[in-house]
Amino acid sequence: MKSKSPIVVIGALIGAALLAALLYPLLTGDDDTTSSELVEEFRPVEIVGDPLPRVAGSLVATGLPAPTFSAQTFAGEDIAIEYDGTTGRLIGFFAHWCPHCQSEVPEVSEWLADTELPPGVEVLAVSTSAQSDGDNYPPSAWFEREDWPGDVIADDEAGTLGASFGLTAFPYWIAIDADGNVVEQRTGQQGIPALQALMSRVVPRSS
Template identity: 30%
Template sequence: MLALIGGLAYKGYGEYQASQQPEPMSINGDTSVLGGLEIGQRAPDFTLGTVDGATVSLSDYVGEQVVLNFWATWCPPCREELPELITFGEETGIPVLGINVTKNERRGQADVEAFLKEVPVSFPVLLDEAGTVEKTYRVVALPTTYVIGPDGVVTAKQVGPVDFDWLHDQTN
């Protein structure tokens, strides 16, 4: 009899716990917002300051292909791909814009400047201090790279590190 009462109590407790679980949330069915801006979408214009104190806008590159690379100093894959981005930009002449997600840096711009003293780059490093461009492009992971065509439309996207061959293939 005691075992029967214990079993009923256990079953009742399990049902009680199940009733306390929140209803599952439905995921937005619009896949265009999951995983960031997609190929074929127009790249939103932006203006950001650089580590050198200049300002750069995507619209400065209308009529040209351009590579946008979102990165952070603390991100190992970002660090690993930097030589590939540097070589690509130098060998092809296609502009590379390194968009540092500065709001995620521990010391902000100071971290970026210290990193660039160790690893100088030959392309502009833009500071997304408020994370507005990261949010606009719906970047979900670092690094993320977009290739923007001369018409301002995204022609390629890579979440994760890129290499010279991938960049070359996407820009030809």
Template identity: 25%
Template structure:
């Protein structure tokens, strides 16, 4: 009788190990939805903002192309320096890329300053207005410019803080 108890325990232990091994394999091969967050590989937080043209833009609207979400301000010299580079990038890769410039409107004197800045430089990519700074806080923007590079599924490919050349942008976008 003592021997039978050991056999039952052994069978239960083996059964448990087989179950756990099977679960581990199933969990490892199960396709996972990326976590929301601000690390490379994560899905960044969704947002909805008004653009300078009066439309509404969300991250979902630009899914399917690579996306460059650039946080900037008119009074930021490095931001101003990279804007023409962003325009060239958008012009050369318009079928596969969306440049979305998120203006820190709460840090501007007026919306007219933003409109004038964009018009004077003939910039044609969409400019979203972060009127209350909420999106900038969500994206942990502590310096300008800060850029998030997203893949076609909306996951973060790369993050950059500071001005970039067109070549650097292409490299970070994996174009």
């Protein structure tokens, strides 16, 4: 019996390899595709309470009650922020295309990763004003690259969360005490010493 031609054997092997390559994603699932499908750069936001006045030359919201809100992370995990007297918060609003945000986020990420926060204090990041043609888009990947140590809240496409907290420029920081009252607002890159000072002002009295 004649043996098969080497050309026929090689052709069969190539065909089998191509078939395996085509079937592999169907049989195993493409993890990267699945993960990206779960990530959305905008998420729904629900605000309860009056919006804070927009910062315009002076910090006009000091002493006012901050609105409560329900929002989600990039992956769709629900986050609800209310004020029950137990947790003071420092909330930073960032835009992926903002040069000062690009400088501040990695600095704050490293600081938070190496720092034990005071009892009853929480630092949150909000991604807002995302633009598909801007630097570092998508913001979800940007925060991941910068190793932000925790969940990032995704604003909706209209920027509802930022507008409700008086956002006018980036970065924007707002310090809220445990009872939900605005302690201070700051626009622009702050640096770690300034953020430490803000944080000290929202430590709950019982801590």
